[in-house]
Amino acid sequence: MAFDLQVVVDSTAPHELADWWAEALGWQVEPQDEAFITRMVQAGAASEADTMRHRGALVWSLGAAVTSPEPGRPRVLFQRVPEEKTVKNRLHLDVRVGPERREEEVARLVSLGATELWRGAQGPMSWVTLADPQGNEFCVA
CATH class of the missing domain: 3.30.1900 (glyoxalase-related enzyme like fold)
Known part of the structure; x- marks a missing residue:
């Protein structure tokens, strides 16, 4: 089921x-x-x-x-x-926009109030980890 x-x-x-x-x-x-x-x-x-x-x-x-x-x-x-949120999320959302739109979307989300935390990559995949206005981490990939 x-x-x-x-x-x-x-x-x-x-x-x-x-x-x-x-x-x-x-x-x-x-x-x-x-x-x-x-x-x-x-x-x-x-x-x-x-x-x-x-x-x-x-x-x-x-x-x-x-x-x-x-x-x-x-x-x-x-x-x-x-x-309030006090520790790193154990679960997060991935917003999948594709590599060609990633930087544009990161800039747009930061302009809306997100905070860029770090950038990561593994093999051919790369992403940007952001936090929403209440500190919840999410990735833009």
Whole structure:
């Protein structure tokens, strides 16, 4: 039996980080159903503390997701945690753009707020490791 996969990234500001990654990848922030959230609060199934306003919309405060415009790609969920990132990721995302676009994409991502950490190569493969605005490492290859 095959299972579906979702990637989850811990974040102290999940909505802002979802916005950043949506722009970085050319994906979209998954819309949240404001009417549903309101009904859940009114019914007592959730509290006002479970919600917040982000870019004028009522959203669940716990997280936000980004999805690809192309079907079949995994959803990436940014989930609120109280602590800042303190150590190197044990898992990271590889953004595969091809060698001909790598430098252009690195420059674009840095202009959006990423930080270049290091460059690596092994055999014919090379990549640039960056950190997103909250310090999560990812590679551009």
